Amino acid sequence: MAKAPASVEFRHVSKRYGVVTAVDDVSFTIEPGTLVTLLGPSGCGKTTTLRLIAGLEMASEGQIMIGGADVTRLSAADRDVSMVFQSYALFPHMSVIENVAYGPSVQGVPKAQAREMAAEKIAVVGLAGLENRSPSELSGGQQQRVAVARALVLEPQVLLFDEPLSNLDAKLRRRVREDIRALQQELNLTVAYVTHDQEEALAVSDRIIVMSNARIAQEGSPRELYEQPADLFVADFIGDANILEGVLEEERGDRGLIRVGPMTLDLARRGAAAGPVKLAVRPDALAISLAGQGRPGIEGVVEHSSYLGRSLEYRVSSALGDLFVVDAGRAQVHPPGSKVHVGFAEAGIVVLPNR
Incomplete structure (x- = not known):
């Protein structure tokens, strides 16, 4: 037994x-x-x-x-x-x-x-x-x-x-x-x-x-x-993350309005107070499209692209710094030098607690 x-x-x-x-x-x-x-x-x-x-x-x-x-x-x-x-x-x-x-x-x-x-x-x-x-x-x-x-x-x-x-x-x-x-x-x-x-x-x-x-x-x-x-x-070690600087401009209970470059995002605050914050943005929370298209985001230039079969990986230079993007859609390959729009989803973006 x-x-x-x-x-x-x-x-x-x-x-x-x-x-x-x-x-x-x-x-x-x-x-x-x-x-x-x-x-x-x-x-x-x-x-x-x-x-x-x-x-x-x-x-x-x-x-x-x-x-x-x-x-x-x-x-x-x-x-x-x-x-x-x-x-x-x-x-x-x-x-x-x-x-x-x-x-x-x-x-x-x-x-x-x-x-x-x-x-x-x-x-x-x-x-x-x-x-x-x-x-x-x-x-x-x-x-x-x-x-x-x-x-x-x-x-x-x-x-x-x-x-x-x-x-x-x-x-x-x-x-x-x-x-x-x-x-x-x-x-x-x-x-x-x-x-x-x-x-x-x-x-x-x-x-x-x-x-x-x-x-x-x-x-x-x-x-x-x-x-x-x-x-x-932990954010960077588990699953990769783009670490971005933001400013929490308005506290709304457990949530807050956070400015990141030209965008304002409504996110769970996770205890953060008004002022500078860091955000962990998952690569699959970013969507890449031709410049000027898609959801709120930021313009950028493709520096590097890799075709991995199930997905495409991009490194995009932008005003927020280099962004690592994983695109599972594979509808279109954007070669290096392409001007693109990087859109931000609400899911997959996390405020890192102040420490």
């Missing part, structure tokens, strides 16, 4: 290496049966945080709880967690079933029972029939599934993923992330997942913890982070 999923809680956890602070006074809770992603640029502390959950690093300060039990001083072997590494770390000389059965065997489970446990998890990840293949005979996506099966075979309270898709090509990444999400939901697993890829984080997560400079910049649901970023860093 599978174990119940466990919560993970950090209480004011810090990790220092000499004078370098890799994780700085971090507190969060991962609810049982949810997938929470630690997201951020290289060096922000996300992988160290994952290794602190696993017991591969020991906290310098603070308390780490798993399933309500204090594991702060427990070794990795004494914590009921499993990790799927970026490199998969499969044994090349062992078959698929031998790789998956390795963990139970090391823990003293009889060989026949260990293979039975392994076969069950191999079936769960969709690799039944490939038990006797060697890792070199498998695709990258299949190797990733073997690594997941090996992590699942001991039925840990918490499953950890460290950049699990970084070795896969773009199309396979999408498929495997869907597989991981479906498995997590089907088996009701508690998962902590590390990535630097914001699209990946938005696709798989119940909640996202965005890290910057060893601290938590913001945490919330994918939609909350995209639509209500706490600051300039």
Whole structure:
């Protein structure tokens, strides 16, 4: 019978290496049966945080709880967690079933029972029939599934993923992330997942913890982070944003009239007071058309255009500075040098809280 999923809680956890602070006074809770992603640029502390959950690093300060039990001083072997590494770390000389059965065997489970446990998890990840293949005979996506099966075979309270898709090509990444999400939901697993890829984080997560400079910049649901970023860093890191200067000229309850260049926009104030404000404008909140056409906006000149199949990307110079525009319509390609009108939608424009 599978174990119940466990919560993970950090209480004011810090990790220092000499004078370098890799994780700085971090507190969060991962609810049982949810997938929470630690997201951020290289060096922000996300992988160290994952290794602190696993017991591969020991906290310098603070308390780490798993399933309500204090594991702060427990070794990795004494914590009921499993990790799927970026490199998969499969044994090349062992078959698929031998790789998956390795963990139970090391823990003293009889060989026949260990293979039975392994076969069950191999079936769960969709690799039944490939038990006797060697890792070199498998695709990258299949190797990733073997690594997941090996992590699942001991039925840990918490499953950890460290950049699990970084070795896969773009199309396979999408498929495997869907597989991981479906498995997590089907088996009701508690998962902590590390990535630097914001699209990946938005696709798989119940909640996202965005890290910057060893601290938590913001945490919330994918939609909350995209639509209500706490600051300039989060707005720019999740989903790209044009950061524009504006002036809040009139407060109207929770909303305000904000002047941006020649335009006046009616937007949610998000606590901002009258005076200078910064706006995060999503690239898909901008619409590009021939100069003088379209909704209220600003004139500009196309500096660069890229055709990406599903969309066109433009860099447009304007009185507001360079604007990054994503046009999903693809009705017309505007070559560099074209004079264009950049229209502003109401959705996708967010006032950044004053900090």
